[in-house]
Amino acid sequence: MEVLTQLAMGFQVALQPMNLFYCFLGCLIGTMVGVLPGLGPTAAMSLLLPATFHVPPVSAIIMLAGIYYGAMYGGSTTSILVNIPGEAASVMTCLDGYRLARAGRAGAALGMAAFGSFIAGTVGILGLTMVAPPLVEVALRFGPPEYFSLMCLGMVVLTFLSSSSMIRALMMACFGLIVGTVGTDTVSGSTRFTFGLMELMDGVGLVPVVMGLFGISEILLNLESKIDREIFQTKVKGLLPTLEDWIRCKWAIVRGTVIGFLLGILPGGGAVLSSFVAYAVEKRFSPRAEQFGTGMIEGVAAPECANNSAAQAAFIPLLTLGLPANVVMAMLLGALIIHGVTPGPLLISEHPQVFWGVVASMYLGNIMLLVLNLPLIGMWVQFLRVPYPIMMPLIVLFCLLGSYTINNSVMDVFFMIVFGVVGYFMKKYRYDAPPFILAFVLGPLLEYSLKQSLLISKGSFGIFVTRPISAVCLAIGLILLIAPLVPRFGGRRPGATVESED
Amino acid sequence: MKKQYLIADGFWLVLALATCIEAWRLTIGTFKNPGPGFLPFWAGTILVLLSLISLIKTATEKAEDTPSVWAGVNVLKLSIFVLALLLYVALLETLGFLLCTFLLLIFLFRAIEPYRWHVVLLASILSLAAVYGFFVRLLDVRLPAGVLGF
Numbered sequence: 001m002e003v004l005t006q007l008a009m010g011f012q013v014a015l016q017p018m019n020l021f022y023c024f025l026g027c028l029i030g031t032m033v034g035v036l037p038g039l040g041p042t043a044a045m046s047l048l049l050p051a052t053f054h055v056p057p058v059s060a061i062i063m064l065a066g067i068y069y070g071a072m073y074g075g076s077t078t079s080i081l082v083n084i085p086g087e088a089a090s091v092m093t094c095l096d097g098y099r100l101a102r103a104g105r106a107g108a109a110l111g112m113a114a115f116g117s118f119i120a121g122t123v124g125i126l127g128l129t130m131v132a133p134p135l136v137e138v139a140l141r142f143g144p145p146e147y148f149s150l151m152c153l154g155m156v157v158l159t160f161l162s163s164s165s166m167i168r169a170l171m172m173a174c175f176g177l178i179v180g181t182v183g184t185d186t187v188s189g190s191t192r193f194t195f196g197l198m199e200l201m202d203g204v205g206l207v208p209v210v211m212g213l214f215g216i217s218e219i220l221l222n223l224e225s226k227i228d229r230e231i232f233q234t235k236v237k238g239l240l241p242t243l244e245d246w247i248r249c250k251w252a253i254v255r256g257t258v259i260g261f262l263l264g265i266l267p268g269g270g271a272v273l274s275s276f277v278a279y280a281v282e283k284r285f286s287p288r289a290e291q292f293g294t295g296m297i298e299g300v301a302a303p304e305c306a307n308n309s310a311a312q313a314a315f316i317p318l319l320t321l322g323l324p325a326n327v328v329m330a331m332l333l334g335a336l337i338i339h340g341v342t343p344g345p346l347l348i349s350e351h352p353q354v355f356w357g358v359v360a361s362m363y364l365g366n367i368m369l370l371v372l373n374l375p376l377i378g379m380w381v382q383f384l385r386v387p388y389p390i391m392m393p394l395i396v397l398f399c400l401l402g403s404y405t406i407n408n409s410v411m412d413v414f415f416m417i418v419f420g421v422v423g424y425f426m427k428k429y430r431y432d433a434p435p436f437i438l439a440f441v442l443g444p445l446l447e448y449s450l451k452q453s454l455l456i457s458k459g460s461f462g463i464f465v466t467r468p469i470s471a472v473c474l475a476i477g478l479i480l481l482i483a484p485l486v487p488r489f490g491g492r493r494p495g496a497t498v499e500s501e502d
Numbered sequence: 503m504k505k506q507y508l509i510a511d512g513f514w515l516v517l518a519l520a521t522c523i524e525a526w527r528l529t530i531g532t533f534k535n536p537g538p539g540f541l542p543f544w545a546g547t548i549l550v551l552l553s554l555i556s557l558i559k560t561a562t563e564k565a566e567d568t569p570s571v572w573a574g575v576n577v578l579k580l581s582i583f584v585l586a587l588l589l590y591v592a593l594l595e596t597l598g599f600l601l602c603t604f605l606l607l608i609f610l611f612r613a614i615e616p617y618r619w620h621v622v623l624l625a626s627i628l629s630l631a632a633v634y635g636f637f638v639r640l641l642d643v644r645l646p647a648g649v650l651g652f
Binding site for chain 2: 165167168170171174175177178181185187188190192193216219220223224387388389390392393394396397400401404405408410413414417420421424425428429431443446447450451454455458459460461
């Protein structure tokens with residue numbers, strides 16, 4: 001097969017010592033960047049871009065790509081250990097990952113995240129190799145109405161994420177949408193809810209919000225009363241997932257990978273949306289749905305697989321059409337252009353060694369990341385043995401630095417503290433954070449898609465049902481919303497605690 | 503306690519109403535030509551409806567004998583912690599990163615367990631040195647200099 005011949009050529013390129021070195025460097029930096037707060041893969045790539053000017057384009061892209069998917073591996077570490085997501089795509093990993101760590105099973109959680117990411121990443125690359133062109137055709141048919149309907153479907157999926165009532169989940173989603181509108185409206189240019197603060201003109205940053213809602217609020221919860229030292233010094237049981245874990249997670253891995261891959265191709269929020277959807281789908285299909293959020297290993301496997309396969313799938317529109325799927329891909333596009341390589345339909349024919357070299361290096365990169373991350377599990381688990389009264393100030397420092405260094409602005413730190421208090425109250429009164437986060441992240445894209453669609457259709461909502469892909473998304477959403485209310489289809493929404501126990 | 507959940511729902515109701523009013527002020531526009539207040543208004547409206555539904559649901563439920571959500575909570579300790587963080591933010595650019603963080607760390611290391619002073623000072627200095635060395639020296643991140651000048 002021609003693909004295999006091309007891939008073999010790609011491996012010849014990727015296995016050259018210099019390219020192997022750059023791949024390793026990218027993966028290492030990516031992992032560190034994923035673990036450390038505030039330094040996203042975009043920042044790391046922009047810092048290192050000038051360093052790549054004197055190397056061949058293939059090597060440059062190999063390293064930059066390594067940073068990106070390496071960051072996905074690293075992001076899950078802090079989610080599991082200290083309940084602080086490395087980036088938005090790791091938010092869902094916090095829910096069960098952190099509970100597993102508290103129960104002494106951090107090793108299993110970290111191991112499952114690493115192995116799951118490896119499997120999903122590898123499958124994602126296989127997908128990239130085999131099915132890139134036809135899938136891109138489908139992705140190209142996604143216009144504003146399709147995006148709007150897909151986001152609405154994503155919002156409906158939110159209701160499956162909530163451990164308390166559906167109404168509360170939807171309330172948090174509305175709150176997330178509202179907070180997402182803070183800042184400057186890109187269409188009209190007017191400022192919304194900025195209260196005259198210049199720092200709010202770009203809206204509230206995701207990092208302060210997430211660090212506050214998850215990190216600071218958790219610290220506040222732990223400070224409530226005298227710390228029971230037993231809780232934080234649980235015996236560590238095993239460093240890797242057990243056979244039982246693997247058996248439980250086999251479908252979570254498959255479903256997470258497929259969902260991540262399909263949603264990752266779509267521009268805008270691919271990895272974030274896919275991790276939320278994968279978690280919700282897993283919860284929906286699980287016979288132990290009500291235990292999600294208490295430390296289910298499937299709750300780690302599904303979102304981790306999804307965000308890694310989505311990270312690989314995000315390369316597809318870039319390499320085949322020259323369309324960046326997210327900010328990181330836009331940076332890579334810039335890097336490619338600087339190096340004189342224009343991505344697009346002609347990339348494969350004009351620069352086959354770049355395309356296949358990068359694809360082959362991804363296989364190698366995934367292996368490197370697994371090898372890098374597994375031995376580190378032992379080290380991370382030791383970190384958990386540090387007494388909480390010592391660890392807490394370090395976590396606070398971590399959060400303060402992380403939020404400050406994004407824009408060198410104390411306002412970001414201030415917002416983090418505000419959202420920390422908000423998150424604490426939300427936890428006390430049992431309003432879940434994940435629906436808020438998803439709506440907050442998707443809100444701007446949802447609004448943009450809605451406005452564009454209404455402009456195209458001249459105010460008619462019919463456009464959402466006359467276009468087939470959009471109609472299908474809305475129909476699925478409607479079915480998902482109504483089905484739990486119809487007794488014949490199972491009645492009670494899976495995963496919901498029985499209302500009278502509230 | 504039922505009353506506490508009613509207050510929580512009431513909070514969201516008030517927030518939603520405030521959002522709707524502000525969104526209306528921003529211009530909601532029409533379906534043909536949505537304005538900047540379009541999404542906030544409709545999101546706010548849905549939130550108003552949901553809060554009302556939640557309020558009514560909570561109000562009509564049988565009163566449970568569950569303990570208050572604030573039972574056993576040391577509210578003073580939490581308030582002091584939040585105030586300390588806010589003070590840190592207020593003074594960060596004046597006092598500079600090193601001094602401000604050092605003071606905060608000393609406070610935090612004594613916040614939960616009253617460790618002895620030499621432990622607290624050592625831990626604070628070590629953490630600060632590690633952070634400074636990594637972020638400022640290695641990664642060249644800019645942190646506020648303040649009164650100390652570095």
